Amino acid sequence: MKIQSKIYTAILVMGIGLFTSCTKEENIFTDDGNGGGNALVELGDLPPTRVAGVPTVTYTTVSKSFDAATEVDVPISVNYTGVNGAPSDVIVQLGLFNQAVTTTSATYTILPTSLYTIPNTTVTIPKGQKKATMIVKVKASAFNFALTYALGIKIMSTSEGIISGNFGTGVFIMSAKNQWDGIYQVVSGQVTRFTAVGVVENPSTLNGPLAGNPNINLVTTGANTVEVQNMRWFGGSSAVAGIDNTRATVNTATNAVNMAALGNATLANRAGLLNAYDPATKTFTLNFDWNQTTAPRQMNLVLKYIGPRP
Incomplete structure (x- = not known):
């Protein structure tokens, strides 16, 4: 009976550990609601198509659609997952990671630097808030519409919380639409x-x-x-x-x-x-x-x- 009890206890502990590791990527927390050091910082535009804990060589992809205007502000959202928002101002550093584009699909073309600018790659999620936005200024009217443009964007660092393993890097397809689309x-x-x-x-x-x-x-x-x-x-x-x-x-x-x-x-x-x-x-x-x-x-x-x- 003692052996059976020990086996049962070991299985129970393993199960709790597995559940805890999964909930970190599913945004479920049992803390005070602020997330604290266990909260995830993630790219908020990415769809929930990845399975937590499952390794993969690809990256989550999302389309950002906008008018084919001379210059368009394309927002890239960053989320803090604590229920009550950030416990203090959270400084998040973003960066380009275009290896994600080439890894994801050979049909994608990395958006040329001549077609966009990023005024600031550092964003701040204010205390008590859950979101900040980085702006990519895109010269959409100059697109070659025969190509599928994309940017790989990655959370490089955060002053609070943990960078999401599933949603810390993403491929953003830049899809310009003309007025008749x-x-x-x-x-x-x-x-x-x-x-x-x-x-x-x-x-x-x-x-x-x-x-x-x-x-x-x-x-x-x-x-x-x-x-x-x-x-x-x-x-x-x-x-x-x-x-x-x-x-x-x-x-x-x-x-x-x-x-x-x-x-x-x-x-x-x-x-x-x-x-x-x-x-x-x-x-x-x-x-x-x-x-x-x-x-x-x-x-x-x-x-x-x-x-x-x-």
């Missing part, structure tokens, strides 16, 4: 498929009106260009194929729109029909076709902005 409702529209020039596909389950189809995403690919994503045939269940990377480019002087597709060189504006953006209502009217000399497809779409993309 967003989620759009399909207000109205019509799609017509042909089996040959002048011969409408009949019967067809894909021809018909498009109002009520799933929302369409317009995604920034250039200063004045968006990719048109999630286009569907009549009924909304089948995705339009054969025109990958459909692009709409807005003439900022006239609001005229030019349609093209990287995946199909035949896609173009339909002559004599409206292709334009109305800034007053944030509405696109698009008329385009493709495969004009074989089995033509004609598309009319009226898209109204309903909100930003995540």
Whole structure:
């Protein structure tokens, strides 16, 4: 019985120790609420996607989205995890750690120093507070929108608390959006498929009106260009194929729109029909076709902005 009791006690102690080590990364504390020396200091923007205690060679990634303006202030949050805030002013030193970018993905490009400045890498979390912010000033309008820019940011030191093992370093994707980027409702529209020039596909389950189809995403690919994503045939269940990377480019002087597709060189504006953006209502009217000399497809779409993309 004594041996069994000792074994039980050892298991219990090990379990408590394991729970305690886990709670340090899950922000659960049993102190006076101030965290004290056991509180974590972490990058507050990072999503809780890492599992405490599990080693990994990658870093948590988060996207910071902003308008493609001449200069944009991008906030980087630093959190102190004590329930009642910092017991005294906490001085946190941040720094760049772009090795995290190259380790995370070969498709990311480290944001060139010509495209940003950081006025101050030292932040102070005031006594009783839980947050401070470092500002990265980004020259978003000068981005090459064909690239995915990112910065690796790391907490280098803190005057109080423990630097989080999971959330002390992160990869921040810098995602500039032009003014047309967003989620759009399909207000109205019509799609017509042909089996040959002048011969409408009949019967067809894909021809018909498009109002009520799933929302369409317009995604920034250039200063004045968006990719048109999630286009569907009549009924909304089948995705339009054969025109990958459909692009709409807005003439900022006239609001005229030019349609093209990287995946199909035949896609173009339909002559004599409206292709334009109305800034007053944030509405696109698009008329385009493709495969004009074989089995033509004609598309009319009226898209109204309903909100930003995540």
